[in-house]
Amino acid sequence: MEQLKKEPKTKKVLDKPSIYSFTLLELEKWLKEQGEPKFRSGQIFEWLYTKRVTTFEDMTNLSKELREKLANEFLFTTLKEVVKQTSQDGTIKFLFELYDGNSIETVLMRHDYGNSICVTSQCGCRLGCTFCASTLGGLKRNLEAGEIVEQVVHVQRALDETDERVSSIVVMGIGEPFDNYDELMNFLRIVNHDKGLNIGARHITVSTSGIVPKIYEFADEGMQINFAVSLHAPNTEIRSRLMPVNRAFPLPKLMDSIRYYIKKTGRRVTFEYGLFGGVNDQIEHAVELAELIKDIKCHVNLIPVNYVPERDYVRTPREQIFAFEKELKARGINVTIRREQGHDIDAACGQLRAKERKEETR
Ligand code: SF4
Numbered sequence: 001m002e003q004l005k006k007e008p009k010t011k012k013v014l015d016k017p018s019i020y021s022f023t024l025l026e027l028e029k030w031l032k033e034q035g036e037p038k039f040r041s042g043q044i045f046e047w048l049y050t051k052r053v054t055t056f057e058d059m060t061n062l063s064k065e066l067r068e069k070l071a072n073e074f075l076f077t078t079l080k081e082v083v084k085q086t087s088q089d090g091t092i093k094f095l096f097e098l099y100d101g102n103s104i105e106t107v108l109m110r111h112d113y114g115n116s117i118c119v120t121s122q123c124g125c126r127l128g129c130t131f132c133a134s135t136l137g138g139l140k141r142n143l144e145a146g147e148i149v150e151q152v153v154h155v156q157r158a159l160d161e162t163d164e165r166v167s168s169i170v171v172m173g174i175g176e177p178f179d180n181y182d183e184l185m186n187f188l189r190i191v192n193h194d195k196g197l198n199i200g201a202r203h204i205t206v207s208t209s210g211i212v213p214k215i216y217e218f219a220d221e222g223m224q225i226n227f228a229v230s231l232h233a234p235n236t237e238i239r240s241r242l243m244p245v246n247r248a249f250p251l252p253k254l255m256d257s258i259r260y261y262i263k264k265t266g267r268r269v270t271f272e273y274g275l276f277g278g279v280n281d282q283i284e285h286a287v288e289l290a291e292l293i294k295d296i297k298c299h300v301n302l303i304p305v306n307y308v309p310e311r312d313y314v315r316t317p318r319e320q321i322f323a324f325e326k327e328l329k330a331r332g333i334n335v336t337i338r339r340e341q342g343h344d345i346d347a348a349c350g351q352l353r354a355k356e357r358k359e360e361t362r
Contacts, residue, residue, distance in 0.1 A: 018146030019048065019056075019074040020153065023189045024196070034069060044070075045195040052157055079150045094155065098123065098147065102140050104174060106151040108158075114167030115159060119151045121184055122175025127209055128244045129230075131276060131305060131313050134174040143175070145186035152191055152199075168203040172228070176245075177206050178214035188225060201225045207272065212249040215257040219264040228270040228301075229258060234288035238280050251292075258296060268297040274305040275321055277314035286324045290331035300328060300335040 022030070027041040040062065047059045056062075056071045082103070083095035090110035097103050104120040125132070126139035148171075156166050169191060171177045177184045184206070191197040192204065205226035208215065218227070233239035236251040246254075258269055271293065275281040293300070304321055305313060316324075321337060328335045 016073060016075055018078050018144060018150070019044075019070070019076060020149040020190070021144050021146030021183075021186065022074075023186055024193055030073075034066070036066060040066070042195050045193070049153070049190075049196045049198075052153060052160065077150065078147060079154060081154065092155075092158070094151075096151070096154070098143075100141075104143070104147075104151075106155060106173060108155050108166075115164055116168040116170060117152055117155050117166050118170045118173050119148055120173035120175055121148055121171055121177040121180050121187075125175045126179065127176050129209065130242055130244075131232075131274065139175075139179075142180040142183060145183040145190065148183065148187040149190050149197075152197060156197070166197070166199065168205070169199055170205045170207065172205070172207045176209050176211065178208045178211040178218070181214050181217070185221070188223065192223070192225075205270070207270075209243055209245050210249050210254045211245070212253050212257045215254075215261055219257075219261040224265070224267070226270065227261060227265075227267065228272055229254070230274075231271040231289075232274050232276075233280050234285045234292055238285075242276070242279070255292070255296070262297050268299060271298055271300045272303060273300055274303045275316040275324065276305055277316045277320075279313065281316040281320055281324055283323060283327050286327035287331070290328055290333050293333065294331070298334065300333055302335060302337045304337065 024041050024045055027044060028038050031038065031040050043061055044059065047053050051058075053059060055076060056067045056074075059067055059070075062070075078099045079096040081094055082097050083093075085093045087093075092108040094106045094108075095103055096106065102123045104123055106120060107118040109116045109118065120143065122142050123140040124137050125135040128135050152166055152169060159165060171184065171187075188201075188204065188206070189196075191199050192201055201224040205228055206218070207228035207230060209230045215229075230243070231239075232242050233246075233251075236246060239246040239251055261267075262269060273280075273289070289300070302321065302325055304316060307313070307315055325335055325337055
């Protein structure tokens with residue numbers, strides 16, 4: 001089995017960790033080492049995630065000595081907002097600069113049922129999906145949990161101005177979340193904790209391209225997080241062409257891991273299926289897809305893929321999208337077509353970042 005390429009080593013320039021990287025338990029441990037009572041961790045979480053202060057100095061129910069210790073040991077904000085684009089449909093896209101000069105993007109989407117935020121889990125990506133702009137520069141580095149958490153806190157602060165709330169999170173921005181598993185899990189524990197951002201597990205979705213061993217691990221975590229798999233193909237040949245990860249973790253093994261996940265959690269899985277003109281969008285592909293997933297408790301999300309300037313794929317015509325959906329429905333598959341948002345603001349994954357990078361290198 002072909003292995004994934006090695007993760008690049010990156011030089012760390014942060015001399016202390018971000019406070020947002022710490023779970024409640026980790027903070028308790030640190031406080032204990034300082035001779036402080038356990039309950040202080042709850043107070044710190046409340047300042048960070050409920051009151052959303054921006055300095056340790058603002059944590060006024062902590063002693064001055066503890067506030068100074070916190071400021072000496074931890075960093076507060078490590079993300080710098082450099083671009084904020086608002087679409088006519090209300091979608092807002094943020095481009096953040098990280099402490100080492102790399103950049104990431106975060107998208108806030110408005111739905112009837114609330115505000116959903118799409119976060120980035122890695123700076124770049126090493127998986128090389130052939131339709132994806134985010135992988136063009138390879139993987140620069142993994143994000144730390146705090147850098148993922150901060151994306152949510154930053155957007156929540158923007159929403160505070162209009163008294164709104166981030167009601168759901170999707171981990172579907174740049175990167176493969178399961179390629180940064182430990183930081184992802186800490187992120188999930190922090191945003192899900194009732195003393196943290198208190199976003200219910202059923203309002204959080206993690207999407208993977210199919211890192212099979214991590215799907216087994218995730219199934220065993222016992223969290224009720226929504227789980228999505230970027231399938232994009234009805235058979236292993238087309239999948240390998242679109243997603244090189246399929247050579248490391250072939251489709252039959254992926255389907256086995258998904259069956260295990262469903263058995264273990266009792267939850268259904270969402271299959272993301274991007275429609276690429278002439279590649280995977282014919283009726284015969286719908287028939288093959290229905291056959292592949294017929295015994296799986298699932299939902300299929302059809303994604304009309306935007307034209308990516310750096311890649312050759314073309315958009316599937318509208319009638320073809322509906323015909324594909326109809327065929328799946330006729331075969332008893334639960335399917336919807338994803339509503340597109342932020343058309344006027346480079347809202348497809350990685351496009352804004354790719355554009356900025358191009359401008360940087362001019
Ligand atoms: S689609 Fe996701 S997993 Fe694939 S290269 Fe892009 S960011 Fe990585």
